[in-house]
Amino acid sequence: xxxxxxxxxxxxxxxxxxxxxxxxxxxxxxxxxxxxxxxxxxxxxxxxxxxxxxxxxxxxxxxxxxxxxxxxxxxxxxxxxxxxxxxxxxxxxxxxxxxxxxxxxxxxxxxxxxxxxxxxxxxxxxxxxxxxxxxxxxxxxxxxxxxxxxxxxxxxxxxxxxxxxxxxxxxxxxxxxxxxxxxxxxxxxxxxxxxxxxxxxxxxxxxxxxxxxxxxxxxxxxxxxxxxxxxxxxxxxxxxxxxxxxxxxxxxxxxxxxxxxxxxxxxxxxxxxxxxxxxxxxxxxxxxxxxxxxxxxxxxxxxxxxxxxxxxxxxxxxxxxxxxxxxxxxxxxxxxxxxxxxxxxxxxxxxxxxxxxxxxxxxxxxxxxxxxxxxxxxxxxxxxxxxxxxxxxxxxxxxxxxxxxxxxxxxxxxxxxxxxxxxxxxxxxxxxxxxxxxxxxxxxxxxxxxxxxxxxxxxxxxxxxxxxxxxxxxxxxxxxxxx
Numbered sequence: 001x002x003x004x005x006x007x008x009x010x011x012x013x014x015x016x017x018x019x020x021x022x023x024x025x026x027x028x029x030x031x032x033x034x035x036x037x038x039x040x041x042x043x044x045x046x047x048x049x050x051x052x053x054x055x056x057x058x059x060x061x062x063x064x065x066x067x068x069x070x071x072x073x074x075x076x077x078x079x080x081x082x083x084x085x086x087x088x089x090x091x092x093x094x095x096x097x098x099x100x101x102x103x104x105x106x107x108x109x110x111x112x113x114x115x116x117x118x119x120x121x122x123x124x125x126x127x128x129x130x131x132x133x134x135x136x137x138x139x140x141x142x143x144x145x146x147x148x149x150x151x152x153x154x155x156x157x158x159x160x161x162x163x164x165x166x167x168x169x170x171x172x173x174x175x176x177x178x179x180x181x182x183x184x185x186x187x188x189x190x191x192x193x194x195x196x197x198x199x200x201x202x203x204x205x206x207x208x209x210x211x212x213x214x215x216x217x218x219x220x221x222x223x224x225x226x227x228x229x230x231x232x233x234x235x236x237x238x239x240x241x242x243x244x245x246x247x248x249x250x251x252x253x254x255x256x257x258x259x260x261x262x263x264x265x266x267x268x269x270x271x272x273x274x275x276x277x278x279x280x281x282x283x284x285x286x287x288x289x290x291x292x293x294x295x296x297x298x299x300x301x302x303x304x305x306x307x308x309x310x311x312x313x314x315x316x317x318x319x320x321x322x323x324x325x326x327x328x329x330x331x332x333x334x335x336x337x338x339x340x341x342x343x344x345x346x347x348x349x350x351x352x353x354x355x356x357x358x359x360x361x362x363x364x365x366x367x368x369x370x371x372x373x374x375x376x377x378x379x380x381x382x383x384x385x386x387x388x389x390x391x392x393x394x395x396x397x398x399x400x401x402x403x404x405x406x407x408x409x410x411x412x413x414x415x416x417x418x419x420x421x422x423x424x425x426x427x428x429x430x431x432x433x434x435x436x437x438x439x440x441x442x443x444x445x446x447x448x449x450x451x452x453x454x455x456x457x458x459x460x461x462x463x464x465x466x467x468x469x470x471x472x473x474x475x476x477x478x479x480x481x482x483x
Contacts (some may be wrong), residue, residue, distance in 0.1 A: 019043030023051035042119035075117040101190035131406040135139040138297035150212040153225035160209035163239035236260040244341035266323040266340040276337035289330035314352040363410040395442035405429035
């Protein structure tokens with residue numbers, strides 16, 4: 001940062017010492033669409049100077065302010081811009097541009113010293129010609145908004161809420177460059193920048209929320225628009241971007257009788273896995289973590305439920321075959337880890353492991369499936385696979401579900417379903433692997449299966465018999481030796 005400031009100082013034009021810095025009295029309007037202060041160019045301002053310059057800005061316009069100053073961050077002097085939402089923005093040597101939205105704005109210059117130089121120009125710009133892009137609530141989008149374009153999010157249920165998450169996982173200060181309007185277009189009321197809007201959990205008063213970026217700079221974040229009615233049921237609601245190269249770990253809690261939620265969106269993988277889940281208060285009852293597809297807007301049924309009364313050690317990892325899903329936390333205090341990439345640990349099982357296998361069409365009923373689903377569980381030693389196929393839906397002729405259990409040294413056991421069925425009953429077989437192959441690629445074709453891995457009773461019984469034979473033989477040897 002120091003190198004940047006030095007570079008800026010070197011390239012700035014030398015300020016004039018004799019410029020007219022008399023504070024303008026009249027409010028600046030669109031009748032003076034362009035101008036500058038001081039008129040002669042950058043000037044050194046005297047000590048104890050205080051000037052407020054006011055702008056009147058009609059709806060459908062903005063004022064572009066280009067600023068030149070030499071203010072370091074520890075300077076007692078200041079150049080401050082107040083927007084129509086009454087937010088204050090202090091400008092420093094590294095800041096050179098600001099957009100004032102309708103309908104009012106102020107620039108205040110104050111000094112204690114006589115060493116600060118200032119200069120700014122203004123230009124009124126018509127923004128009524130910007131292109132509109134309409135999106136329904138429930139939409140997730142990258143916030144690199146197209147130039148000369150505004151984005152309108154429409155709700156059918158009332159106010160619109162908007163939440164953001166940066167790609168890096170850290171606070172994205174560039175969100176301040178996205179402006180928020182409470183209405184259908186840029187003629188609506190400006191209510192602040194997106195950074196402040198999301199930090200304060202604000203909601204539009206109308207059924208539309210409009211976003212625009214006048215600056216054109218990159219904003220490395222994603223955002224989600226929700227009907228406020230859909231998320232107001234939660235004590236806290238959050239949005240988080242997942243990346244394949246960064247694991248997500250969180251400590252979440254919800255008050256007694258309350259529920260909080262996080263909507264996850266993976267930017268580079270269609271499969272994620274819960275790899276760790278631990279309730280911190282195992283002696284209390286009623287604590288739950290639930291997972292359902294998509295956002296709260298779609299209101300899908302929970303596909304996964306973790307209860308504090310059940311051991312979660314064997315329930316992870318758990319596969320999630322969609323890039324957008326919502327996790328809710330009911331009156332619990334819990335630690336959670338999620339990865340967004342293929343997992344070898346998912347395929348490797350041992351006794352005590354349990355979970356669910358869902359077809360991709362259940363995780364995402366609106367997305368067309370392009371390839372058959374195949375899953376492979378492998379165990380180092382023979383185990384007992386217990387599986388309960390709770391539903392199979394076959395839409396097109398020729399589609400089928402096949403579950404096979406086997407090992408290299410034994411015959412295989414397999415069940416096949418090529419018609420729609422429910423509650424097929426629990427089945428079990430011994431082996432070192434279990435495969436699940438579903439050829440259905442229609443949105444209406446699906447299956448749901450619960451599985452558990454247990455100790456191989458046959459192997460365990462044989463081991464006990466071998467030990468008994470060995471002990472009997474050993475006792476006989478000892479007895480003969482003593483005699």
